[in-house]
Amino acid sequence: MLKDIVSMLPQELEEELKRLGEPSFRAKQIFQWLSRGARDFDEMSNISKALRDKLKGEFYMHRPKVLSKQVSALDGTIKYLWELRDGNAVETVVMSYKHGNTVCISSQVGCRQGCAFCASTIGGLVRCLEPSEMLDEVLYSQLDSGKPISNIVLMGIGEPLDNFDNVMRFLELVNHPQGMNIGMRHISLSTCGLTERFDDLARKDMQLTLSVSLHAPDDETRSKIMPANRGRGVEQLMDSCKRYYEKTGRRISFEYAMIDGVNDSEYHAKLLAKRAKDVHAHVNLIPLNYVEEYKLKPSSPGHMKAFIKVLEDEGVNVTVRRRLGSDVDASCGQLRRKMQKK
Ligand code: SAH
16 A cells, blocks of 8 residues: 655655665655655656656655635635545635734544534534645645745644644644744644543643633533533533643633623623633634524624623733634634535
């Protein structure tokens, strides 16, 4: 069986080349070609034809194709739909900010977490993405758009901690100095709260930002809208967050989508403030994005303002997420559904 060469780290490539009786500097050359987006071994002009043929007998590379590209007329946000090796497709969003370009990538084809407000989970999980496929979301977004990518958020389709090993390897690849060399401090990983993985992540001791999609500070509300809370619970989530913060020294960010009449009362605001202070978290409020299939509505601006005031009065560090790419359905929670319907 051919091996996925784009998912390999330079040291692993070295081992592979040694096995093939080739000098180790070839590994570096090949990794550089792959990191520049080579689509075929024959593009590797400083590698002999004989070796290229040998490589073709051992490895495959399948770079993604653009199925569609939509550019927002409002803010220039780009939404890509990529075709993968097996015909599946995932979305990637490129957003431009003053401090640089951020790419929002998918970690799975579909999702099995079942959040009541999120479009990505309709239809369930199809499969996990390979490290190479996640790397290519970043690399090809940069190559196609011509925008140098400085930041990555794992906030597209899928639950990154449900694809733990592949995501960890992707992070090593994208962070590699001979590769895209994107710093861990410029990477955010967002999770619905698979607490059993928090300690594993902390042990990796990476400097990335962990975002927790909290969306409710109490079990009654959270279990209603996020099935992942059932059997885990908010207390356990808070314990895991605290341990993560103590081990890594990195502040966690709580994502909180404001849903009208569901999680936006004064009770919720006060309890959220307490939770945030307990674990030194920053709160990022997101006005809920409308998803056609669901009845949920965003909180009114007035409600949001009152909610923010409670948090600020309690001394919580709070920001409100800007909406980007809303005319191309690129906002949080809107990915994937349209393409499945087609
Ligand atoms: N599975 C991961 C990452 C993907 S979702 C997670 O749950 O964190 C990225 C963020 O968008 C999450 O915070 C998610 O809860 C949020 N989101 C999903 N649907 C949304 C919607 N309709 N409006 C606003 N935010 C939404």
